[in-house]
Amino acid sequence: MAAITLSAITKRFGSFDALQPLSLEVQDREFVALLGPSGCGKTTTLNILAGLEAPTSGRILIDGRDVTDIPPMQRNLAMVFQSYALYPHLSVRRNIAFPLEVRRAPRAEIDSAVARAAELLEITPYLDRYPRALSGGQRQRVALGRALVRKPAAFLLDEPLSNLDAVLRLQMRAELSGLFRSLGATALYVTHDQAEAMTMADRIAVFAAGRMLQFAPPLTIYRAPADRAVAAFVGAPPMMFLDGIVTDGGAIQAGGLTFPARHAPLAPGAAVTLGLRPEDVSPARDGPTAEVVLVEHYGGNQVVTLRAGPARFCMLSPPDMRIEQGHRIGVSVDPRNLYLFAPDTGRTLAAPGLDPRNETR
């Protein structure tokens, strides 16, 4: 396994800047998720690291060795593709053996490595089948097996779970997580699913429009987002944003509601964007009220969409609470859980994870 350094990587397609200068250090044995919406540059980053695309400028180092001009086959990286990219003309056994066969490894070594990988992934019964006779989940495992069978410097995974159905995706997510942890492998994992990134990664690199917005552990991303875009992308249901104004007393007034604030003092009258995570809003007997616009019951909890003046936001409430559409209910927000952003730049002014008084974070 190896540490990986991307240093000031850029990528241009014609006149389109696919990647702004990007520097990223992945430590040995670290699992890093590259998270962002489609077209944000995360897959381009992975392809550049793999050597499938050349960066326009910048250097790539694997364990200190500059591999920028080295072709993919000599970088010793293993990749799992979104489409699995299995070899349709080869059996599962030969698919997994392929990287070793290419390297002309001794037959006995290949056989034992394939058997080990197959056992690890529980695909031993399918070894003599062809990819076309496998389900999506089984193909996924074969693609993983092909990556695991040799000892690569790092694993590159490009949305490996996105073609699986929801139940299988959850199951594989947990399995993959455990697998890579037990292997002690360096892995870069591209995904647009924030839940995958949050649950699997040691650190998440959040991308948008060709730029890396933040690179930090999941909880830091969640509780101390670098800016509004990161905050909006991480969390489900997503954070809601309200236009607010700082009152003379230092509180934040937004959409007819006043939120007591606990943050570095802002100038009275200044405009701020207030971010509310649904789980930070809770029903209250007294305090400001809001109108219930929509109730979505998920069984385990319910997401309530509220309106107060021009502002709309969401609340996560316990499943047994009766909330009726059209009624007004009282809401409260713990001042420690307020997110404040600069309305013009989107930069974070205050967040729970940035407040040293939130010692539990």
Add this chain to the structure above:
Amino acid sequence: MIRRLAIILALAVALGPFVVLMVNSVRPSDAFLAPGAGFIPGTITLDHYRAVFGGDGETLRFLANSVIIATATTLLALLLGAPAAYALARARLPFRLSIVFALAFLIVRFYPKITVALPYYLIMRDLGWLDTHLAVILAHVSVTVPFVVWLMLGFLEELPPEIEQSAMMDGCNAWGRFVRVVLPLSMPALGAAAVLTAFTSWNEFLLASTVASNDAKTLPVRISSFITDKGILWGNMAAMGTVIVLPVALFAFATQRYLVRGLTVGAVKG
């Protein structure tokens, strides 16, 4: 009804000459020019086949020539055409050179071959290769390689790029990817290219007749020698024609899946 009529009409036009050929191959010689002879001969005879195959056994020699030349042409055309197509499909050449090369192949496909027949004859004469298998094979390869290249190009462009990228990550260089992944996946297209190349070589007359007058003579060239100074031997011609067409027809029937696939390659996803 109209649709059926159209099909019958099209079939009649397509197969009519073949039927006439078969009928003529068993028509007695004296019935060809007899007044009042109908389409269906009064008596049938195998004399023409006997004449064609009997005697000096020359026809068998020409048949062997045709088989050798068609086989060698097919192998060579695939051997050259498939890697060329792969290179054209994948190599990132500057100035859109890939397109220039591909179009060059296309031009070779469409200019009239008579324009090169004489120069080719002169080249072969100077090399001392006249009337050898090699001379005919080279001519046929030059005719068929562009076709193989274009058919394979259409197919290769449909191959999902991730499969080759995956092979790259697994450690294959370009040749390894071609041999281990691309070729096996290209079998349907290669099969179609092989069949169509073999047919082209088997049927080719112009270039073969230009450079192979005796020893390397192929069956289609042999047909023309039934036009003699004493008259045209219609029956022998028809018998020989049938001998040429039959294997093609049978082979086409046996490989029709490949053929249809090959002719529509690029039109549908595999």
